[in-house]
Amino acid sequence: MPLYCSQRHENPDSSRFCHLCGEKLQAPVSVGVYAGLLLGDRYRVVRELGHGGFGRTYLAEDQNRFNEPCVLKEFAPQVQGTYALQKAEELFEREAGILYKLQHPQIPRFRELFRAALPDRSRLFLVQDYVEGQTYRALLDTRKLQGQRFNEAEVTQLLLQILPILDYIHSLGVIHRDISPDNLILRSADWLPVLIDFGGVKQIAATVASQFLAQSVGNGVSSPTRLGKIGYAPDEQLQMGVASPHSDLYALAVTILVLLTGKEPPDLLDSYNMSWIWRQEVSLSPKLSAILDRMLAQRPSDRYQSVREVLHDLNRYDVPVYAPPAPAPVYPPPVQTTAATVAVGRPPAPPEAAVSNYTVAPPPAYAPPSRGNSFGFGKVLLLLLVMAGAATGGWWLSSNWLGDLADRTPSAPPNEQPVVVPNVEPPAAPELSQEEQNRKEALGDRRRNLGVDYQFFVRLVNQVFYAQHSELQNRQLSAGAEDADLRAQWDQTANQLLDQLETISSEARSEMGKYDRNDRDRWRGSVNKLNLSTRALYTLADAKFFQLFPDQQGQDFVNQPIGQVWHAIAADELKAVQAGTSLEKVQFAQGSFSQEVSGALAPGEGKAFIAQLSQNQLIRLSLQADQKTLLSIYPPTSSQPPLLENSPETTWSGKLAQDGYYEFVVVSAATAPVTFQLNLAADNVISTPPSPVSPPPSPSPSPDSEPTPPAP
Known part of the structure; x- marks a missing residue:
């Protein structure tokens, strides 16, 4: 694995000295010096994940949470002297306080900061959640072995999913400082990108080292802190240590070019003229090219100054209607990696991938996205692949009901915070006839008037359409004349589904694509107050659902997009129960x-x-x-x-x-x-009306089992 010096310069694992600054490098450790130790009377170290200038990162098990995986980041900066280390730790604790304030589903969740007594001295550890997934660096490497790269559709989707995260942290005055393919991970739980490895901790280590180096040489002037990856961070960040929102946007644009071309930044930059020469590697639409060029401007004043400026231009972006499909990424078991690849969260079973606006590699199963993910339905038929296969399990795993508090639980836990994604309305494609463009525009208008989330709706239509056309083998439709009839059938399926969704309340429709276990837990508490059980509520919901979708009887639909329709119906039934009409x-x-x-x-x-x-x-x-x-x-x-x-x-x-x-x-x-x-x-009827009492407590259902829903 790569080795990093205290300045975060990346070196081959065979290097003994940093090829940029000459610092002596430490050899990688396979399991880490703390493997097997119980730190803080709570965290059992499993193995080392990586290391850098600020310390090592470990995979651990939280003994207080049923051995749940988590990440420990040791703070051990390479500074000399007790006072220097004390100063660094003070700054580190302050930085940890900033990380604690970051509450976003696509940012590592900070758990705590604790000090552990070790044989040599006590050390500070930062604890974060662990998530199963692969970095975009690993995904790119896999594709390169197959002769493939990321396409324009995928990187545009990535921008739309990452920019709201940057907007959130920038609004809190936090700059990431170290965006690269190594620090973006595709989370297996929901196939959303997670922004990891914030540079603030490394900034502390580098700053303190720089300050005390200046004192040691006696000139009292510290050199600028050069934090960031060479080629990704802009010059003002590397040379002067100045980081701003547009610095993150610059690094994000470089990351996008690397994913598109498979080339490293030095291969895409003319160092003599200090200009980017990526166009000789990949051809992009003019508008996306203009957006990337502005993000990559040499002069900071020429760049976008905020995330919202980028999103504004992306909203006007003409989406290509038939971007060639990228191969489905290969997801091998997690491997030991550097500190830059550590992610956050519990490792659940993989659900359906986040949908691309253009092409989608079919995922295993569906999980509702974070609340707030919303895309507008465009004027063209977006060429999407439907799921190749659905994970087994769900409601039909159990032959018996598991009690009046029984719940129907998908495999993946929900995200905890909203992720705001802008509406993107792709314009009509010139390849389509005017009649078809008008048809799609009317379909989009109808979908918007009903308040149905675009991203969810595309998944839903694809599920039903490809189930009706199994002979297509999930083949992606083209924009050519040869698929005109199939596109018309796709539109007809979409309109039929909107007919069915019209029977659901506007409030419940607007939430489709976002329902999760938190909603069902809330419903359970609400009906229990009325002395009713969830299985009675679910029976009411099943009746309407199977009346609309009789073909779903006996099917495992809980982890499918159509399962979100059932949730919306259940939400309406709950209101009817509360109102006394049901x-x-x-x-x-x-x-x-x-x-x-x-x-x-x-x-x-x-x-x-x-x-x-x-x-x-x-x-x-x-x-x-x-x-x-x-x-x-x-x-x-x-x-x-x-x-x-x-x-x-x-x-x-x-x-x-x-x-x-x-x-x-x-x-x-x-x-x-x-x-x-x-x-x-x-017989033996109590003659006076009984006073309301709470129902007897019921045993909680197993989270890994599901009740079998009735089939009217």
Whole structure:
């Protein structure tokens, strides 16, 4: 692996001295000097991940969090003298405070700073989350072996995903200082890029070393702190230590050129004229070329001064409509790397890749993106690949319900903070006929009027379209005449889906693509307050969902884009339950041993009834309704299975096994409105209406298992 000196100059692993500054280099350590040690009475060191001028970085297990992986960054700058080290540690603690304030799902989450006593002396450690993934350097290296590079579509998408992160940190007065392919990692959890390895800690080490070197030679004048990678950082940062927002934008533009060309910065820069000569390596659209040129301007005043200026121009960017598809990246197991490649977060199962505006390498499964990711639906059919295969599991893994608090949980945990991504409306392509351009423009207008997120909608249409056209083998459509009929069918599928989504409330529609476990946890608490369980809520949601999408019955759709539609329906059902339109309490009148309730249901609608009953009580239930009306009876807790579940049976009688609120859910699977009458009779009825009580506690479901949803 590469070796770094205290100035962060990169050298081959065979080097003994830095080829730029001559500093003696330390040989890499395979597992690290602390491997196996328990630091801070909490963190068990697994192996070394990398090292640099400020210290080493380790993969560790957090003993207080069930051995969850995390990253330890040791602060051990190469400075001489107790006072110098003390000064460096003070600055380091201040820098750690700045990192702690950064709360963004695509930035390493800072956990804590602690001091550990070691044989030689005590040292400071910074703790961050660990995430499974690969750096863009590793992804590029893999593609180069295949004779491929990143294409314009992919790097534009990367810009749209990274620039909001920079805008966030710059708004807090933080400059990254070290953007490069090594410090961007594609997170396996959601295929979003994560910005890692902030330069502030390295800045401290370099600054203190420079200051005390000046004192040691007696001139009292410290040399400028030259932090940043040669070729990536602009001259004013390398020569004078000056870093500004436009310095990060400069380094980001260099990173984009490296990904596009596979060449290193010195190969793309005319050092004599100090001008970039990347055009001889790759051909880009004029507008993206102009954006990169301005980001790379030699004079800082000629560059974009803020991220928002770049985003403004990107919003007007004419997206190429048929960029050639890049090969799907190869993701081998994580390998030992340098400190610059450390990422953050828990390593979950990989979900679907973040969609590209133009071409997408098919991912394994879908996971909702961070809230706030929003793209406008353009005027052209974007040429996207649908998922090549979906991960198994989800709702259909378990043959039994796991209790009234059971949840339907996708494999990947949600992001915690919003990521703001600008709307990008690609213009019409000249290759398409005017009729098709008008059709797509009308489709885009309709999608926007309904408030459906663009990025989510493209995934949804692709899923349905390619399921209907399995003979295409997920082949990417072209903009040529040979695929005109298929593009028309794609548009027809999109319009049909919008017809179906119109039945969902505008509020729930606007959240599609963003629903996650936090929403379901919130729903669970809300229905429990009403003495209702989530499985009753889910039965109501299933009825409408399967009425709209009957082909999804028996399918594993929880990790698919269409699963987000189910979430939106469930959100609407929750509001109906809270409003009392879909939930009614059955209370027996004075001296009565039976109670009858009735109602009317539209196709896909349902209603839940609850009644407080007692153990060993005999009850009889009868339903008079259309034959396509289904009945479910749920006991108070998961210790008992459903008495009926989505059953066409119209009667049930028996002795109850426990006290509590029983749930009776009636749903319609008919294609026309139906009416129903539900009669509940019981012995030993309490004559006075019961006071509300909370349902008995239920065991929590296993996070790795899923209940089997009813199939109306």
